[in-house]
Amino acid sequence: MGKTLVEKIISRNAGREVSAGELAVCPVDVVMIHDGTGILSIKEFQRLEEAGLTLAKPERTLVFLDHAGPCPRMELATDHVKLRHFARERNAVLYDVGQGVCHQILVEKWVRPGTVALGADSHTTTGGALGALGTGMGSTDVAMAMAMGENWFRVPETLRIELGGQLPDGVYPKDVILYLAGQIGSDGATYKVLEFGGPAAAAMEMSDRFTLCNMAIEFGGKGGLFPSDEKTRAYLAARGREEDWVALAPDPDAVYERVINVRLETIEPMIAKPHTVDNVCPVGEVQGRPVEQLFLGSCTNGRLEDLEVAVNMLKGKRIAASTRLLVMPASPAVYRGALDAGYIKDFMEAGATVLPPGCGPCSGVHLGILGDGESCLSTTNRNFKGRMGNPNAFVYLASPATVAASALTGVITDPREVI
Ligand SMILES: CC(C)[C@@](O)(CC(=O)O)C(=O)O
Numbered sequence: 001m002g003k004t005l006v007e008k009i010i011s012r013n014a015g016r017e018v019s020a021g022e023l024a025v026c027p028v029d030v031v032m033i034h035d036g037t038g039i040l041s042i043k044e045f046q047r048l049e050e051a052g053l054t055l056a057k058p059e060r061t062l063v064f065l066d067h068a069g070p071c072p073r074m075e076l077a078t079d080h081v082k083l084r085h086f087a088r089e090r091n092a093v094l095y096d097v098g099q100g101v102c103h104q105i106l107v108e109k110w111v112r113p114g115t116v117a118l119g120a121d122s123h124t125t126t127g128g129a130l131g132a133l134g135t136g137m138g139s140t141d142v143a144m145a146m147a148m149g150e151n152w153f154r155v156p157e158t159l160r161i162e163l164g165g166q167l168p169d170g171v172y173p174k175d176v177i178l179y180l181a182g183q184i185g186s187d188g189a190t191y192k193v194l195e196f197g198g199p200a201a202a203a204m205e206m207s208d209r210f211t212l213c214n215m216a217i218e219f220g221g222k223g224g225l226f227p228s229d230e231k232t233r234a235y236l237a238a239r240g241r242e243e244d245w246v247a248l249a250p251d252p253d254a255v256y257e258r259v260i261n262v263r264l265e266t267i268e269p270m271i272a273k274p275h276t277v278d279n280v281c282p283v284g285e286v287q288g289r290p291v292e293q294l295f296l297g298s299c300t301n302g303r304l305e306d307l308e309v310a311v312n313m314l315k316g317k318r319i320a321a322s323t324r325l326l327v328m329p330a331s332p333a334v335y336r337g338a339l340d341a342g343y344i345k346d347f348m349e350a351g352a353t354v355l356p357p358g359c360g361p362c363s364g365v366h367l368g369i370l371g372d373g374e375s376c377l378s379t380t381n382r383n384f385k386g387r388m389g390n391p392n393a394f395v396y397l398a399s400p401a402t403v404a405a406s407a408l409t410g411v412i413t414d415p416r417e418v419i
Pocket residue numbers: 036037067120121122123136363382
């Protein structure tokens with residue numbers, strides 16, 4: 001019987017052939033904690049240390065200070081002190097304030113096709129775009145993986161997302177994943193893998209693959225996976241990591257729980273309305289609603305390609321006086337690329353505020369908390385009540401193009417009307 005991508009990855013790592021539903025122990029190739037949830041992991045880890053355990057792979061244990069950096073409050077700054085000490089005392093790898101969003105750094109530098117990458121954060125699924133099982137776990141499980149260098153998994157069932165055709169102008173992969181959110185529902189893929197395939201998946205650029213896999217967890221997914229192909233290889237090679245590449249694809253006779261066919265030419269610009277990710281409709285249906293804040297960034301859409309789409313629409317124009325546009329490159333490499341390409345200057349001249357790499361407004365901790373009654377149109381992945389720091393505010397999710405178009409008008413705008 002053929003295997004799905006996740007069955008292949010887990011079999012490879014467990015050293016025996018496994019299929020959906022079985023349990024397997026796998027080595028964890030890289031493990032990550034951050035300042036949002038990591039304090040719990042280190043508390044738990046310290047208990048394990050008392051029992052005589054140490055970090056299994058300090059050189060592949062990553063600690064990020066990205067959710068609240070630079071720190072907005074002394075309590076969080078004190079958490080940072082603890083996390084820095086923890087990393088330094090144990091020779092773990094520390095990414096301090098401003099050094100990027102954990103998931104972006106994971107894909108740029110750490111995640112290897114065919115392996116298991118674990119994080120104390122649900123969006124660790126982003127790494128699945130490289131053909132690895134990237135997944136988030138609770139802080140206790142992550143602490144165990146830090147100490148043991150492995151963890152156990154129930155091999156997930158797979159929903160195959162077969163992508164065909166071509167996206168129309170003004171429509172982007174973010175619209176595809178929002179469309180799928182509407183089809184599958186926010187709990188429609190609980191503990192399952194979304195495996196992307198078909199000709200349009202093969203043609204899709206890495207940046208867009210990351211966006212799709214990043215949001216697999218918004219349907220409850222254990223992971224989102226793409227085959228590891230020539231595009232994966234080129235992405236790694238461009239970062240001096242070609243030796244990390246292995247080819248990986250599902251078997252043609254793999255068994256899927258369900259196959260969802262999507263013809264890309266039928267997709268329109270989509271938007272998720274408050275307060276759930278599956279509350280989606282075409283942008284046109286909410287066209288004209290005022291938005292006071294717009295956010296371009298995050299592990300979902302904070303890459304150079306995302307910034308490029310937006311800046312091409314904003315260049316030489318000014319955002320509406322009634323709005324504020326926050327732009328946050330997801331990593332220093334993205335920031336540097338945007339500087340070199342002149343995007344930062346273009347954003348500033350259009351009236352945007354450029355923020356340092358991190359999570360910022362996405363998690364509602366700082367750098368863009370909304371006021372009572374305000375709305376934000378954001379390229380992020382979650383819009384539940386209070387997500388951007390205020391339960392009396394409204395978060396809409398859309399593509400970088402829709403955010404740029406709406407920044408120009410001050411109201412929700414279909415990007416096809418601006419390009
Ligand atoms: C810590 C939090 C803000 C988080 O990063 C946590 C997570 O995804 O697990 C999120 O995006 O919801």
